[in-house]
Amino acid sequence: MSFKFEELKVWQRALDFSVKIHELTLYFPKDELYVLTSQIKRAADSIVLNIAEGSTGQTNPEFNKFLSYALRSGIEVVACLHIAKKRNLIADANFTVLYSELEIIIKMIQALRKTINS
Template sequence: MSELNETKSTFETLEVWKKARELRKEISKLTKALPSDERFRLADQMIRASRSVTANIAEGHGRYHFQENIQFCRQARGSLYEVLDHLTVALDENYISEEEFNILKTKIFVVIKILNGYISYLKKRKGME
């Protein structure tokens, strides 16, 4: 059996990463519908911010130190708020409807809630060291 298969879990088993991945896919799909003149402006920023969320959760998980993991999760949380701000730009520019905005905003806050729970869990585990 390979060493990787013997590992208890990877970041891919984290519920927060799974939800963030779903959000990332939705943001990617949305950006494809933006006007071409936003391709290297708003679309690029939205894609980068949404990818930063899953990347930071993954990197933090790989650090094996609770405090480092917490810091990467905080960065992921900041990126979620960045995605929300980019969505408000898309709304203000009439690239998305109020309904689309509200659906994605709700999904962002679901990920934030799960991420905050994960951060709390890591803080408790850190205290157990």
């Protein structure tokens, strides 16, 4: 048995991205554990979770609301990546890769929102 969200490319990509964020935070210093580490992991996971929660057994307007939450979480991750970069916790090259991946995910969420709203 599979759930509707498991078939969504945006959910699959967001899930892979959340793993990349988890792996990134393994190298953050301990003093960031309850600050930036927690925040960026929760925001990345929230993208995945909101896509899943909104997709199953919901109306299109309800799904759109959850996609909006996922989109906002994505923007939160962008801000966290900038903070990590400013604090020298992430190399420029790694920042660029993660930022680019997140841009794609955000565009996919926006496209899905357009599709269900039309």
